[in-house]
Amino acid sequence: MISDRVKKSLKRELNHSLMAKIGIVLVLAIMLMAMFAPFFAMHNPTQQQLDRAHQPPLGVTQTSEEFRFVDGERQIQEVTIQGTAEHPFGTDSLGRDLFSRVLFGARTSLMVGLFGTLFAVGTGVSIGLVAGYYGGRVDDSLMRFADIMLAFPALVLAIALVGLLGPLTVRIPDPFVAAGLVEGMPATFVFPITLTIVVGVVNWVWFARIARGEALSIRQEEYVKAARSVGASDWTILRQHILPNSLTPIIVLATIQVAAIILLESSLSFLGFSGTTLSWGFDIAQGRDYLGTSWWISSIPGLAIMFAVIGINLLGDWLRDALDPGLSGEGGV
Amino acid sequence: MSQARFLIRRSLQGLLVVWGVITLVFLLRFITPGSPVDFVAPLDASPELRAQIAINLGLHQPIYVQYFDYLFGLVRGDMGFSYIRGRPASGIILSRLPATIELAVAATIVAIIFSIPLGVLSATRRHEPTDYAATTFSLVGISTPNFWLGIMLILIVSVGLGILPTSRRPIGLIPALEMLIFQLQISGIRTWIAHMILPAVTLGTYFTAMIVRLTRSGMLDELGQPYVKAARAKGLPETLVTYKHALRNTMIPIITVLGLQLGSLIGGAVITEFVFNWPGLGTLVIDAIVVRDWPIIQGALIVIGIGFVVINIAVDALYTKLNPRVSYE
């Protein structure tokens, strides 16, 4: 499916683009993190240890004032806590290990990003292809519908849908725990279904537009007419001629959409609409109340989001520059 | 086709979209699990009381009757009564609108002021430190979740440095201006600005970063065009070549993209409002969703949809004005 020419141009672009290399490394790192989270984590991310709450990250010393009652008298005491390697990213207000939470949070983000995008690509491409290929009234009504969808800002629509439909989740057993390879880790992983479908639903229009445009232009090509004249079915023509041609822009857009959906997911989790509590956005929301004392609770998960999204965006730039020079917008000689 | 007719047609199309938006928003209530009554009625309400509440809310009618009631209500500017506050939804929504518009406009201004010069510099000084700084900034900017950025700004600027307030803003732009004009009091506007800076930066950053990217790549494209070489050959100074020729043509496609991306501005505004406890539509919607205050949810979503459609028509108008080749189709 991937031709040699494509491979070559991917390689060439990779060779002289430091940014592409950084992107690949970041994305791979985060994927590994997400996949093998139970192995890297040192604590169960959901386990509360109230006596260890608000521990600062490794290398940070935190001084705070604490009220104590000594002999019925209220006293103010200075307490100094030092970050330890036990909790390299510190702990949250309930004493949960942030490092483990960041690792497991990657799972939520990546899963929602990937499946949400797949959902958007699936629906968008099929609708777009049908609209562009058949044209006429089918096209008109589908594209009007797309216009209406576009009239809602994706995030607003997603907030409304997820907030109203309610957070439906499934618990997927963790294969490593089930196989007995690790202990003390959560046995299941909470996958937010409503959220995934909604982020897909609010993003399908872009794919529909691309697929429709390609289908419209290719429909007129001689070889498609020829295929039709020899009796190829619509389905065959769509699959064999039109789909492969629209693949490049779809892949490029899908990559960038994964990043957008991760941002969307974190926003919804931040609002508390996602149904899972093991998510970067959720942790940022948790930390908001403790900005004055424990800055790391909000800061660190945010950095995780940022690096993940930067990585995916760089990957998208690389694919775009390599696969579709027309899109890159770099000035010629 | 003339420009006026093009705009009229575009507006009619917009009206159609708005109608679709209204219908969709209306239907939203029927795909939502649970009845609105659950949220309004006391937990121990008797079935009779529940039925009475349903009648009060107009929920006993068939869907189509409710739909047309709602539609005709909208035409008269009536969005029903808030379930929770018992006041007309339209009034509540309208009172929240200025804060959101002020925020969005401020963020757009921030974005335009910083992004276009940065994008141009980045393109004209390609492969120089300025360019690397600008591309790095724009990459980070489009990759940072804005709610987190807002929190970090609060952490650093308000908590850390102790400047700029984070409390809910006490005064809107219009009262602040009234104070300035009628009482010659500058404090109102000062307070307004102090409360505006962080939210505007939070919301504007993503936009700034995106326009920097678009401007840079667009400028690189335009600067490679033959007409740029010709402009240089006829002796035009470089500033003129850059700004009057290349930038102008760069802006034409950027404007269309911006029109589409305004959605992310509005979406971002909702979240930014939530972070800064901003008294705008965004916080209103989120609060209403949590308690299922349907008239407010529907009204606010419709207002946002209409706003977006209107902005897009305005963008189209600007586009046709800037681009002489457009054929008004």
Place this chain on the structure above:
Amino acid sequence: MSVHTGEKPLLRVEGLKTRFFTEEGQVNAVDGIDLSINDSEVFGIVGESGSGKSVTALSVLGLIESPGRITDGHVWYRSPELVESIGADEPSAVDGEYVDLQALSPRVRRTLRGTHFSMIFQDPMSSFNPSLTVGEQIAEAVESQQRARANPRSVASRTQGYGLSSFIMSTVMPSKRYVKEESLDRAIELLEMVGIPDPVLRAEEYPHEFSGGMLQRAMIAQALAGEPNVLIADEPTTALDVTIQAQVLDLLLELQEETGMTILLITHNLGVVARMCDRLGVMYAGEIVERGTLHDVFNDPVHPYTQGLLGSIPDLDGTRDRLQPIAGNVPSLLDHEMPDRCFFADRCPKAMQECLEKPPEFGIAESSSHATKCYLARTSYDETDALTEDYFSSETAETQQIESDGGTQ
């Protein structure tokens, strides 16, 4: 058309080298060319595409952009007026009446564009900004040249009232525009001068509303805005309909006679050369391989490449206007692929052993009016010296052989 003096040319290009530093390697687009162009003459540069003739034109104007750079050579321009105005600031660039454009600072050089040198391009449609009216674009040229003349040294004065803020203001307030009313009037005069009917109306139109021929006239008008001494015309008629080509060429000749400017005409079309030029240079692989008067070169071509171009019978009537295809490929200009021999040898029907040893130079003994970079200029052709016909094909075969041997070892 004047009789050239030969002693004090207006423009003397010496050893000009322009290179592009691309990913594939260094491209020697212009590889050390020498030219002298006289006052009020039409000088043609002919060659196939990819021979470096357009790059030569851009190099003279100083419009080479990254990754290209002029690495060597001088462009001497005779202008006592210029010597006077800048001599004090840039003494190193001045030699008698001549100024070395290459030695000037980019700022000063920029001020010469439009006023001393001007250029028209191949494709008028892409050489005008599509979103500004034609009148405005010509008026811009007028305006910037007036500012340049009023204050030749200050770049600031020329850009005054223009920058980002003015750009934004100018979209809102018409009074903030760079172009003044008088410049627009002058633009209309210029349009009239190049024979555009209804110039007042047409000035208000956008490039896409013009036909190709009319737009090329408009470009000529734009180039004349600053009354330049030298007009460089890069393939001025290639993009036009055949029927209009002649009109545009006639217009150029007319204007040349009226104003007495010098025209440097870049073309691949021998018919155009025959019609327009007083003298010409033939370009091949980044070098001028033959130069002389039109008469000399057409009647008595020495270089086998020129001979090939002209076909067996040179013909001044222009009936044979297309370049005759010459067997073989246009040479690669990549530095590491350029052989250390006559670049034409692999396509030359008369190549000799000598040609492979060292690249030929312009003969000293030749008259200055007709010179050739070819060994045949001093030895007459003797068929027995010629290499066998399949010399180059066997050469490549041999190298391939060696390479594959090396691979198996």
